[in-house]
């Protein structure tokens with residue numbers, strides 16, 4: 001909330017401003033000719049206007065269209081401007097003339113309410129939730145982390161979990177560049193208009209117009225009515241340990257502000273919040289030397305590199321934020337500290353999958369580009385309509401099974417003060433898993449054990465662990481393999497051979513049996529309940545051949561050795577939770593063992609006789625194994641795994 005005294009000052013200031021005569025009629029037929037720089041009838045203009053719900057001249061006289069609730073777009077007419085600055089850091093030099101075709105840019109950054117609608121519609125999981133967390137400003141006042149830390153990567157930091165209050169009309173933060181593009185792609189689908197992130201050049205022109213001004217509003221320092229920055233309120237909460245906050249300025253906000261809170265700070269085109277509040281992702285790859293070689297027409301930044309969302313690529317962020325300073329000293333000198341200030345020419349770069357509580361975005365519409373859609377994870381099956389079925393084993397143990405065998409089985413042990421689970425399916429299913437657990441017990445999650453690194457068994461690590469502050473336990477090698485997926489997925493407690501956890505009156509024993517399914521296989525024994533979670537060493541009981549994931553250090557021959565060892569460890573009357581499929585028992589474990597012996601020697605004999613893999617697959621396994629080939633892994637696939645496993649073993653010998 002803005003204090004009343006400040007509001008009064010604002011009203012007075014507005015009253016004192018010279019009257020600008022601009023027609024703001026919402027009658028489009030009569031207003032068109034009265035908007036500034038009447039635009040040519042190009043497709044980007046006419047097609048977009050046709051889809052909008054309203055068209056008018058905005059407060060500064062430029063054309064504006066609206067798609068409803070703060071989804072307003074200002075048309076920036078075609079023409080040249082000077083991009084960059086002599087006064088700023090080297091990455092802003094040389095200033096160079098750039099011609100841009102006309103384009104529409106959002107009047108406001110994307111708000112919390114808008115992003116929430118996107119997530120509600122799509123169940124989208126942000127990069128922060130995928131395990132990368134969000135950097136959050138803690139200052140020196142936070143009780144959440146060590147007082148010496150000012151910036152801190154919060155594992156549970158995400159767009160809807162920022163430690164300060166974020167209202168619906170505040171800009172959404174703690175979103176990555178990937179997330180921003182995903183929003184743009186969704187909005188494009190919703191409104192049938194191609195929304196994109198603005199290019200860096202489009203952003204800068206929209207922010208400072210064609211007169212090389214320092215800030216969107218002109219060349220004067222911010223004064224509390226123009227932008228939300230690190231001001232006296234910021235200092236009183238977070239201390240002066242920041243990038244030189246300004247104690248003379250009171251802008252009314254400690255952290256973020258509504259996107260329309262600073263009308264006096266709008267740009268020459270009437271675009272809001274281009275300085276401060278949240279920094280904004282733009283389309284371009286960040287390259288400090290780009291201005292020296294930028295094309296002079298419609299630059300889109302350095303060439304777009306190949307590679308997935310987690311590839312280490314820096315994208316440009318613009319405009320400064322609530323934790324940043326003015327960048328212009330009282331004596332008029334420009335004192336840049338990278339882009340960590342409100343100067344319209346300042347630039348910073350950040351990894352495209354990283355999120356920050358001071359970084360948001362806005363979208364734009366131009367003729368040439370579509371939103372960059374994040375490649376779909378190839379390991380991710382279709383999870384629509386998947387449900388979680390709970391199977392009771394005894395008073396304190398359960399198995400959670402995903403319908404359509406969409407993800408690995410979860411073993412559940414309920415203790416007096418918490419819950420221990422083995423494996424956690426996909427992050428996309430975490431809400432359903434949480435609901436199933438809450439049906440079983442009110443207790444919170446205490447431990448998450450991983451049987452191996454595969455994403456259908458560990459994908460929920462980030463969301464479940466960060467939501468519940470539970471501890472993830474796994475094999476040393478599981479942690480190493482999960483490093484590629486972001487810190488919130490990483491096990492905090494690891495072991496190499498065996499480990500015991502005493503929980504809920506149970507002796508929970510983890511035994512590493514690596515090398516069969518993957519190089520980090522673990523089975524979990526619940527001694528008093530007489531239950532064993534086998535991970536994917538036993539896949540769907542006897543309705544599917546197992547999987548030896550050779551690319552993850554698995555091998556069919558080692559699987560046979562490991563199953564042989566497990567026959568001595570697993571008690572006779574144990575209930576077995578397989579990696580996938582229904583609850584099973586030691587009789588079926590023996591059948592698995594026999595199948596492994598026979599099919600491996602079957603393939604080995606033929607391989608030694610000089611048959612090719614294809615010949616062996618064509619001949620097929622003995623008919624008694626027909627049922628094994630009806631599940632997840634068929635006979636051809638299993639023959640190939642055995643064939644390759646033998647080859648790998650021979651190569652090692």
Ligand SMILES: [Ca+2]
Pocket residue numbers: 228229230231233234251252253254255322
């Ligand atoms: Ca502020």
Ligand SMILES: [Ca+2]
Pocket residue numbers: 109273274275276277278279280319320
């Ligand atoms: Ca901003």
Ligand SMILES: [Zn+2]
Pocket residue numbers: 452454457517536
């Ligand atoms: Zn697996």
